[in-house]
Amino acid sequence: MKFQSLLLVGALVSLNLAAEEAKENPVTEAGVVKISWQDVDSYRDVKAVGDIQSRYELRVFETLTKNLNKAAEKTLKPNQKLELVVTDVDLAGDVRPTFGATPNDIRVVKDIYPPRMTFSYQVLDGEQVVIAGDEKLRDMSFMHTTGTMNDKPLRYESKMLSDWLKKTVEPKL
Template sequence: MRAIAWLMLLVISPWASAQSDAQQWPTQDGPVTVVWENPDDYRDVKAASGRQDRYENHVFATLGKQFQKSLGPLLNDDEKLVITVSNLDLAGDVRPSFGATTNDIRIVKSVYPPRISFRWSLLDGSGNEVEGDRVELKDLGFERGPATARFNNEPLKYELAMIERWVRDEVPPVLAARR
């Protein structure tokens, strides 16, 4: 009887702790807040190796910091910009290595461009939305271009360059006028 109780405890314990450990995705706060909405539904944020949750955490933190660094200087002191990401597709596609290594491989080709979908909202000091819009970014020429060279040593260089290019070339007029 005692063995059955221990066996049940061993079986139930990992399941119970897994249920209580809800994944907390990084949400960058400050003048520019980045929220990752339903990341389990994103098109491609697959890890080629390592733990999936750690990889996603790294991707979300890196891209969120890029949004903050690029857009923060464009805001007035009392304003806040909220970016809610609804979909993400990293450059490339993860494929199995079929025994060549223990890890999968991310194949980066022009047929797998990076994409990101988000909504931005500019809030005034009272928290009222001044302006906002939906943005669908896709970089079909991601493998070439000077912006990509700037991020050459970064693992997410194509996505970082795509965000930087949007801020430089297509940022909303309400923010662009402040440059």
């Protein structure tokens, strides 16, 4: 009996250590953009709907990085890179339970649940910092600016970041 208890405790401890080890701060890169996602568990809303949470988070982070890179490649000068350290994300909409109507919760997107993101950033030219700052973005008009036929994943968040790049970073370059 003691051996079984010891074996069970050992398995639980190793599972806990593996979970802690796997929860490092992810970093995503695409082209001229590098994003460090800090303390992901404290983010306001990156809740998976019908998917494994860790897999969903990684897909969200990679998609946002790729989409921001598309805009940054048009905005930044040659040899410049954009680095962000994201400290909070709140995706557009709100996750609601279905109370058994479906096996998964659903994300309800309404204009009262805007996308938000908090981060620090810097534009580098080689090793030299050209621009740096901190941002708290929120797009209150997100439902009215992306078009009705746009069904791309994370379209509201991607547009918010592209608009920030054009309005805040581009004029300073």
